[in-house]
Amino acid sequence: MPTAAAQPESYLFVAARIDGKKTMGMRAAMDEGVLARDLSKQKLVLIRSWRVPAWLAGKNDKPLSLKDQAEMTVQLSQLLSRGVPLVETLEVTAEAVSNKAKPRIEQLRELVRQGKSFSDASRETSTFDEATAAVFGAAERTGDLAGAADQLARNARRRIKIKETAQTLMFYPLIVLAISMMVGVFMLVFVVPQVAEAMTSAMGPDKELPWATRTLAGIGIFVRTNPLWILAGIAGLVVGLFLARQHIAAAVLRLSHILPVLKDVTLAQESARFFSVMAALATGGVPLADALGVANQTIHHRKLRNQLDGLRKSLIEGGVLRVLIDRIEAFPIGTRRLLIAADRAGNLDTAFESLAEDHTEQVERLSGRLLAVLEPLLIVAIFVVIGGMILAIMAPMLSISRQAFG
Numbered sequence: 001m002p003t004a005a006a007q008p009e010s011y012l013f014v015a016a017r018i019d020g021k022k023t024m025g026m027r028a029a030m031d032e033g034v035l036a037r038d039l040s041k042q043k044l045v046l047i048r049s050w051r052v053p054a055w056l057a058g059k060n061d062k063p064l065s066l067k068d069q070a071e072m073t074v075q076l077s078q079l080l081s082r083g084v085p086l087v088e089t090l091e092v093t094a095e096a097v098s099n100k101a102k103p104r105i106e107q108l109r110e111l112v113r114q115g116k117s118f119s120d121a122s123r124e125t126s127t128f129d130e131a132t133a134a135v136f137g138a139a140e141r142t143g144d145l146a147g148a149a150d151q152l153a154r155n156a157r158r159r160i161k162i163k164e165t166a167q168t169l170m171f172y173p174l175i176v177l178a179i180s181m182m183v184g185v186f187m188l189v190f191v192v193p194q195v196a197e198a199m200t201s202a203m204g205p206d207k208e209l210p211w212a213t214r215t216l217a218g219i220g221i222f223v224r225t226n227p228l229w230i231l232a233g234i235a236g237l238v239v240g241l242f243l244a245r246q247h248i249a250a251a252v253l254r255l256s257h258i259l260p261v262l263k264d265v266t267l268a269q270e271s272a273r274f275f276s277v278m279a280a281l282a283t284g285g286v287p288l289a290d291a292l293g294v295a296n297q298t299i300h301h302r303k304l305r306n307q308l309d310g311l312r313k314s315l316i317e318g319g320v321l322r323v324l325i326d327r328i329e330a331f332p333i334g335t336r337r338l339l340i341a342a343d344r345a346g347n348l349d350t351a352f353e354s355l356a357e358d359h360t361e362q363v364e365r366l367s368g369r370l371l372a373v374l375e376p377l378l379i380v381a382i383f384v385v386i387g388g389m390i391l392a393i394m395a396p397m398l399s400i401s402r403q404a405f406g
Contacts, residue, residue, distance in 0.1 A: 007366040010103050011035050018074040026052065028106035063129045066163065068101040069406055070156035072127075076149035086145070087113050092129070131277045131294045135284035148284045155280045156362050167365050169265070173374055180382045183224075186391045193220045196346065197394040210399075213392045257301060261373050265366045267330065272359035275352050282349035289316050296392040304330040 010028050013035060017023055023044065029035035036046040064072065072093050079089040094102050104125055111121035119137035122128050128136070132152055139148030174394035196209055196217035208214070223230055241248065256266045274295050281291035292312040299305040311324045322340045331339075335355060342351030 010107075013039070013049040014047045015039050016042050016047055022047065025102055028103050028110055035109075047305055054128045060322060062126065063128055063132075064097070064101050064104065066156055066160050067130065068097045069128065070160060072101075072105065073149045073156060077146050077153055080149065085383070086118060131281065131298065132179075134286055134290070134294050135280045138281070138284040138286045142285050149395075151280050151283045155276045155356075158276050158356060159273065161360060162269055162363055165363055166269065169367055169370060172371060173378055176347065176378050177365050178355035180385050184385045184389065187386070188220045189224050191221070192389060192393060193217045193224070195393045196396075203396065203399070206348035207399075210365060210392070210395045212388075213396055216389060216392045253300060257303075261366070261370050265363065265370050267301060267304065268359050268362045270299055270304055271331065271335070272356060272363055273298050274304075275356035275359060279349060279352035279356050282352050288321070301330070382403050 004159055009031075011032070012024070012026050014022055014024050019025040022173070027035060027038065029038060032049055033045070035049055039046050063069070075093040075096050076089060079092060080086065084092075087109055090105060090112060093106040094109065097105055104127055108118075108121050108125045111124060112118055114299060116124070117137075117140055119133050119140055122136060123133050127133075135148050135152055136145065139145045192213070196213055199209060203209070209217070256262050277298055278291055281294060282288070289312055292308065292315070296305060296308045296312065299308060307328045307330050311319075311328060314324050316319060321343050325336055325339045325343070328336060338351055338355065339348070342348050353368070
């Protein structure tokens with residue numbers, strides 16, 4: 001019975017450079033001897049090392065960030081296509097990724113050096129998500145690891161582009177609303193109470209301010225005189241939001257699937273992600289049913305996910321792909337017709353790549369349209385917050401003016 005391969009450890013080390021100066025760092029290695037040999041290749045002499053516990057070394061089960069995955073696959077594609085051995089390629093790649101990802105890549109390199117396949121080592125170290133690991137596994141069987149890395153690099157860049165577009169959609173209204181709220185709080189706490197006090201003195205004891213002005217002034221005075229209670233309330237709200245974050249995220253996700261314009265952006269994002277993964281898997285030689293099983297896991301749109309799961313189940317049971325594709329009503333009719341034509345021509349991988357590019361561009365177009373819709377809504381929201389306070393200030397002034405000139 002074969003024994004499991006030993007796991008690389010993370011080491012914190014102190015080494016001497018050629019000029020005599022000392023340097024510190026962290027690196028994964030099987031033992032101190034391997035660590036010393038690795039450092040000697042970089043013209044460093046190991047002075048002392050300490051084994052770092054796994055929890056302190058930052059080991060976790062989450063894949064690398066998209067940015068690190070993109071950089072890693074680019075390096076793999078360029079170096080492997082030029083005949084550089086995989087272990088040396090991973091050594092170079094470890095220097096190209098972020099410091100947070102570097103120990104993971106070094107651990108991956110050690111496992112490959114021991115004789116493990118790249119896909120198995122990446123799964124063991126949780127370097128990639130399941131879809132990426134499946135592509136590399138298929139590429140190892142066909143002997144085209146460099147081609148798979150190139151395809152995955154394009155896929156990662158598309159996903160980064162989609163993610164950045166989503167962040168823009170989220171940050172723009174948040175920034176505008178945050179600025180308007182800060183201005184509103186300043187007016188509520190400092191401006192409205194002072195104006196209310198001045199207006200009360202000007203109107204005399206037999207007159208009183210409008211109820212809206214009195215209410216806002218009272219709230220502002222309470223906030224200014226009870227800051228600890230306000231901070232405690234804000235802290236409680238933050239804790240409550242943190243505890244209910246999963247329910248809030250689920251509610252926001254449901255809303256994004258039904259609100260006009262936003263639902264189109266969400267569906268385009270989900271479709272772009274799905275076709276990007278399918279393009280990478282199909283190009284890597286993964287069977288269609290297996291590729292669907294992996295790609296469907298990336299879909300959060302309930303209707304699309306259910307229909308794609310049904311397609312995979314029917315396909316495994318012997319269904320005709322062309323007929324099954326036509327039942328995916330979540331996809332536009334043009335997308336379905338293109339997939340059916342590609343299936344007949346036998347070039348589904350090309351169709352997946354083309355649809356991934358098209359839907360990525362569609363996300364950008366629809367995002368611009370959504371921002372155009374959000375801008376007037378934000379203006380209305382700002383008017384409600386700031387304009388309401390201005391009206392509360394102006395109302396007693398207009399009353400005094402009528403009394404003075406009436």
